[in-house]
Amino acid sequence: MLSAANLLLTLTVFCEKHFTATICRQRDALMNDKTTKLSALIIAAVSSFLTPFMISSVNIALPAIGKEFKTDAVLLSWVATSYLLAAAVALVPLGKLADIYGRKKIFLVGQIIITITSLLAAMAGSAPMLIIFRVFQGGGGAMVFATSIAILTSVYPPQERGKVLGIAVAAVYIGLACGPFFGGWLTQLFSWRSIFWVNIPLGLAIVLLVVWKLKGEWTGAAGDAFDLTGSLIYGLAIVAIMYGITIIPSKTSIVIILAGIVALAGFVKWETRVQYPVFEVNLFIENKTFAYSCLAALVNYSATFAVAFLLSLYLQYIKGLTPQGAGGVLIAQPIVMAVFSPLAGKLSDKIEPRVIASLGMALTTLGLILLALISQHTTLLYVIISLLVLGFGFALFSSPNMNAIMSSVPKKYYGIASGSVGTMRLLGQMLSMGIATLVIALYIGHARITPDLYPALIASVRITFIISACLCAAGIFFSLYRGNLRSGN
Numbered sequence: 096m097l098s099a100a101n102l103l104l105t106l107t108v109f110c111e112k113h114f115t116a117t118i119c120r121q122r123d124a125l126m127n128d129k130t131t132k133l134s135a136l137i138i139a140a141v142s143s144f145l146t147p148f149m150i151s152s153v154n155i156a157l158p159a160i161g162k163e164f165k166t167d168a169v170l171l172s173w174v175a176t177s178y179l180l181a182a183a184v185a186l187v188p189l190g191k192l193a194d195i196y197g198r199k200k201i202f203l204v205g206q207i208i209i210t211i212t213s214l215l216a217a218m219a220g221s222a223p224m225l226i227i228f229r230v231f232q233g234g235g236g237a238m239v240f241a242t243s244i245a246i247l248t249s250v251y252p253p254q255e256r257g258k259v260l261g262i263a264v265a266a267v268y269i270g271l272a273c274g275p276f277f278g279g280w281l282t283q284l285f286s287w288r289s290i291f292w293v294n295i296p297l298g299l300a301i302v303l304l305v306v307w308k309l310k311g312e313w314t315g316a317a318g319d320a321f322d323l324t325g326s327l328i329y330g331l332a333i334v335a336i337m338y339g340i341t342i343i344p345s346k347t348s349i350v351i352i353l354a355g356i357v358a359l360a361g362f363v364k365w366e367t368r369v370q371y372p373v374f375e376v377n378l379f380i381e382n383k384t385f386a387y388s389c390l391a392a393l394v395n396y397s398a399t400f401a402v403a404f405l406l407s408l409y410l411q412y413i414k415g416l417t418p419q420g421a422g423g424v425l426i427a428q429p430i431v432m433a434v435f436s437p438l439a440g441k442l443s444d445k446i447e448p449r450v451i452a453s454l455g456m457a458l459t460t461l462g463l464i465l466l467a468l469i470s471q472h473t474t475l476l477y478v479i480i481s482l483l484v485l486g487f488g489f490a491l492f493s494s495p496n497m498n499a500i501m502s503s504v505p506k507k508y509y510g511i512a513s514g515s516v517g518t519m520r521l522l523g524q525m526l527s528m529g530i531a532t533l534v535i536a537l538y539i540g541h542a543r544i545t546p547d548l549y550p551a552l553i554a555s556v557r558i559t560f561i562i563s564a565c566l567c568a569a570g571i572f573f574s575l576y577r578g579n580l581r582s583g584n
Contacts, residue, residue, distance in 0.1 A: 128250075130308065130310070131250055131309070131310060131311060132250050132251060134304065134308040134309045134310075135246050135247050135249075135250045135251075135309060136247065136259055136262065136263075137304065137308075138202075138243070138246075138301060138304055138305055138308075138309060139243045139244065139246065139247045139259075139263045139266075140262055140263055140265075140266040141266070141297070141300070141301055141304070142202075142206065142239050142243050142301055143243060143263045143264070143266040143267045143270065144266040144267065144269055144270040144273075145209075145270060145294065145297055145298065145301070146209075146236050146239065146240070146267075146270065147267050147268075147270035147274060148270035148273055148274045148277075148278075148294075149213075149232075149270075149274070149290070149291075149294055150175070150178065150274065151270065151273075151274025151275050151278065151403055151425075151429075152273075152274035152275065152277065152278025152279075152281070152290045153174065153175060153178075153274075153278070153287075153290060154175055154274070154275070154278075154403045154404050154407050155274065155275045155278040155279045155282065155403075155407050155418055155421060155422050155425070156278055156279075156282045156287035156290055156418065157171050157172075157174060157175070157404070157407065157408075158407070158408070158411050158412070158418070159282050159286070159287045159418060160174060160222070160225070160287050161543075163286075163287070164221060164222040164225075165543075166222045167543055170222060171222070172404070172528060172531070172532045172535070173226050174222065174225060174226055174229060175404060175528060176337075176525060176528045176529070176532070177226045177227075177229045177230050177233065178229040178230070178232055178233040178236065179233065179521050179524045179525045179528065180230075180233065180333070180334065180337050180525055181229075181230040181231070181232075181233030181234050181236075181237070182233040182234070182236045182237040182240065182517070182521045183237075183333055183337075183518060183521035183522050183525055184237075184329070184330040184333050184334060185233070185234050185237035185238075185330075186237045186240055186241050186517045186518045186521060187326070187329055187373060187374050187511075187515075187518055188321075188322075188326035188329070188330075188373050189201060189205075189237050189238050189241040189242075190241040190242075190245070190511050190513060190515070190517075190518075191319075191321065191322070191326075191373045191374070191511060192321060193238075193241055193242045193245065193314075193513075194245075194314060194317075194319070194508075194509070194511060195314065195317060195318075195319050195321060196314070196317075197312040197313065197314050198242040198245050198246050198249070198312070198313045198314070198509075199242070199246065199305065199309060199311070199312050199313065200312070201238050201241065201242050202238060202239055202242040202243060202246065202305065203302065203305050203306070204235075204238055205234075205235045205236065205237065205238020205239040205241075205242070206235070206238075206239060206298055206301050206302050206305070207235070207298075207302060208231065208232070208234060208235030208238065209232055209235040209236060209239065209294070209298055210294070210295055210298030210299060210302065212228050212229075212231045212232035212235060213232065213291045213292075213294040213295050213298060214291070214295055215228045215231075216228040216229065216232065216291045217288045217289075217291035217292050217295075218288075219288075237517070237521075240513075240516075240517030240520075240521070241513055241517055242513065243263070243513070244260070244263065244497070244501065244513040244516060244517075245313070245509040245512070245513035246309075246313060247259055247260065247263060248260075248501045248509050248512075248513070249313040249506070249509055250313075253502055254444065255444075257440045257441055257442075257443045257444035257494070257495070257498045258437065258440055258441045258444065259440075260440050260494055260497050260498050260501065261436050261437035261438070261439060261440020261441055261443075261494040261498075262437050262440070264432075264436040264437075264440065264493050264494045264497060265432070265433045265434075265436040265437050265494075266433075267432075267436075267493075268429040268430075268432030268433040268436055268486075268490070269429065269433045270429075273426075273429075274422075274429075275403065275407070275421065275422035275423075275425040275426055275429075276419075276422040276423060276425075276426045277293075277422070278290050278418070278422060279417070279418035279419040279420070279421055279422030279423070280418075280419045280422065281293065282418045282419075283417055283418050283419045313509075319371040320370070320371045321371070321373070322366075322369055322371055322372055322373035324365065324369075325362060325365050325366055325369060325372060325373040325374070326373050328358055328361055328362040328365060329359075329362045329373070329374070331355075331358050332355045332356075332358035332359040332361075332362055333355070333359075333522075334355070335351050335352070335354050335355030335358060336351075336352055336355035336356065336359070337355075337525050337529060338351060339351035339352035339354075339355060363376055374511060374515075375508060375511055378504065378508065378511070378512075378515075382503055382504065383577060384499060384503040384577050385499075385500060385503040385504055385512070385515075386577075387573045387574070387576060387577030388448075388452075388496055388499040388500045388503065388573075388574075388577050389500060389515055389516070389519045390519075390570075390573040391452065391456070391492075391496055391570055391573040391574040391577065392496055392497075392500070392516065392519040392520060392523065393519040393522055393523045393526075394523070394566055394567065394569065394570030394573060395456060395459065395489070395492055395493075395496075395523065395567065395570055396519065396520050396521075396522075396523025396524050396526075396527065397522075397523040397524075397526040397527050397530070397563075397566055398459070398460075398463060398523075398527065398563040398564070398566040398567035398570065399459060399463070399485070399489060399527065399563065399567070400523060400524040400527035400528065401527040401528055401530065401531040401559060401563070402428070402463075402466070402482075402485065402560075402563075403425055403428075404528065404531060405531055405556045405559055405560070406421075406424070406425060406466075406478070406482075406556075407421055407425065408544070408552065408556070409469070409552070409553070409556050410424055410425070410478075412544055412549060412552060413471055413549055413552065413553060414475070424475055424478060424479060424482075425482070427479045427482040427483055427486065428482040428483070428485055428486035428489075429486065430486070431482075431483050431486030431487050431490060432486045432487075432489055432490045432493075433490075434490070435486075435487060435490035435491065436490045436493060436494045437494070438490075439451055439455070439490055439491050439492075439493075439494045439495055440494030440495065440497075440498060442495070443494060443495035443498045443499070444498070448495035448496060448498050448499040449495075449499065449574055449575060449577050451491055451492075451495040452491065452492045452495040452496045452499070452574050453571055453574040453575045454488075454491055455487075455488045455489065455490065455491025455492030455493070455495070456488065456492050456567060456570055456571050456574050457488070457571055458484060458485075458487055458488025458491065459485055459488035459489050459492060459567050460488070460564055460567040460568045460571070461484055461488065462481055462482070462484040462485025462486075462488055463485065463560055463563045463564035463567055464560075464564045465477075465480070465481035465484060465485075466478075466481045466482075466485070466560045467557055467560035467561045467563075467564055468557075469481075469553075469556070469557065469560075470553060470557075471549070471550075471553060492574070496574070497516060499577065500512055500515065500516055501513070501516070527563070530559060530562055530563070531555075531559050534555045534558050534559045534562070535552075535555045535559075537555070538551040538552070538554055538555040538558075539551050539552065539555065
C-alpha cells in the first residue's frame with residue numbers, strides 16, 4: 096500500500112515536472128517567436144523607411160547638387176537614376192542568392208554597404224563621383240529590397256500578413272514624406288551632403304538590431320546552384336534598355352534599346368532551360384495572380400515615381416520655393432499614403448486585394464490627370480489637393496497588391512517574390528525617370544535650366560504627367576483581371 100502510494104506520488108511529481116517543463120518550453124518558444132516577429136517587423140519597417148527617405152530627400156536636393164557641380168538637367172537626373180538602375184540590375188540575382196544562402200545574411204551585408212556608401216557620397220567631389228557612389232548604394236539597396244519583405248513574410252502567417260505588410264508599406268511612405276521635408280530643411284540649413292550624413296547612424300542602428308535581436312535564418316532554396324550566366328544576361332539587358340531610353344533621340348538609342356530587348360528575350364529563354372534558374376519564369380506563365388500583380392506594380396510605379404522629381408523642379412524653378420518650402424508641399428502625398436496603407440493592407444486580409452488595388456489605381460490616374468493641368472499660375476492649394484488624391488490612390492493600391500504577390504507563391508519562392516516586388520518597383524521607377532528625362536531632353540536638351548527655359552520646363556512636366564496618366568489607366572486592366580487570390584481564379 097505504501098509502495099503504491101510512493102509510486103503514485105513519484106509519478107505525480109514526474110508528470111508535474113514534465114508538464115511544467117513542456118509548458119515552459121512552449122512559453123519560451125512563443126516568446127522567442129513573438130520576439131522574432133517583432134524584430135522582423137521593426138527591421139523591415141526601419142529599412143523600408145530609410146531607402147525612400149534617401150531617394151526622396153536626394154530628389155529635393157537635386158537643384159542644389161546641380162548648382163554646386165554646375166550640372167545640366169539630364170546628367171542631374173542620373174544622380175537619382177543611377178541608384179535605381181543598379182538596384183534593378185542586382186535585385187533578381189540577389190533575391191535568388193538570399194533564398195540559397197540566407198535572407199538575413201544578404202540583408203545585413205546590404206545594409207552595411209548602404210551605410211558605407213552614404214559616407215562616401217557625403218564626401219563626393221563631383222557629380223560623376225556622386226553617381227558612382229550612388230551605383231554601389233543601389234547594389235546595397237537591392238540586397239535590402241530583396242530580403243526585407245521575404246523575411247517578414249517568412250515569420251508571419253498568411254492571416255497576419257496584410258496588416259504587417261501594410262505597416263512596412265506605411266514606413267515606405269513615411270520615408271517618402273520625411274524625405275522632401277527634412278531633406279529640404281537639411282539642404283537649406285546645411286547642404287545636400289547632410290542628407291547622406293544623417294543616413295549613417297540610422298544604418299548602423301539597423302545593423303545592430305539585426306545582429307542583436309533577429310535570431311534565426313531563412314532560406315528557400317538551400318543547395319541550389321547560382322545561375323551566374325542568367326544573372327549577367329539579365330543585367331546587360333536592363334542596362335541597355337535604360338541607357339538607350341536616356342539617350343533618345345540619339346541615332347544609337349534605338350539600336351541599344353533593341354539590343355536590350357533581344358537580351359531580355361534571351362534571358363527568358365535561358366531561364367526556361369537551366370536547372371536552377373535565377374528567376375522562376377514559370378511563376379509568370381502559370382500563376383496569373385502573381386504575374387498580373389507584378390505587372391500592375393510595374394505600371395503603377397512607372398506612372399508615379401517621377402512625380403516628386405518633376406514637382407521638385409516645378410516648385411523651385413517655376414514657383415520660386417525654397418527646398419524646404421517645396422518639401423513642405425510634396426509631403427502631402429506620402430502622409431496620406433502612410434496613414435491609409437496599413438488600413439488598406441488590413442482590408443486586403445478580408446476583401447480580395449484586386450478590388451481594393453484597382454480602386455486605388457483609378458484614383459491614382461485621377462491624381463495624375465489633375466497634375467497634368469498645372470501651369471505657371473496654378474495655386475499651391477491645387478497642387479496639394481492633387482497630391483492628396485494621388486497619395487490616397489497609391490495607398491489603396493500598394494499594400495493589397497504586395498499582399499497578393501507574396502501570398503500567391505509557396506514559401507520556397509518568398510525570396511524570388513520579394514525580389515520581383517522590388518524589381519517591378521525599381522524598373523517602374525527607372526521607366527518613370529526615363530520618361531521624364533526623355534521628355535525634358537526633347538524640350539530643353541542638355542542646357543542648364545534658366546528663366547528663358549521655364550515655359551519649356553512646364554511643357555515637359557505636363558507632357559510627362561499626361562503620359563503617366565495614360566499608363567496608369569491602362570494598368571487598371573492588369574489589376575482587375577489578376578483573379579481572386581483566395582479562390583485561385
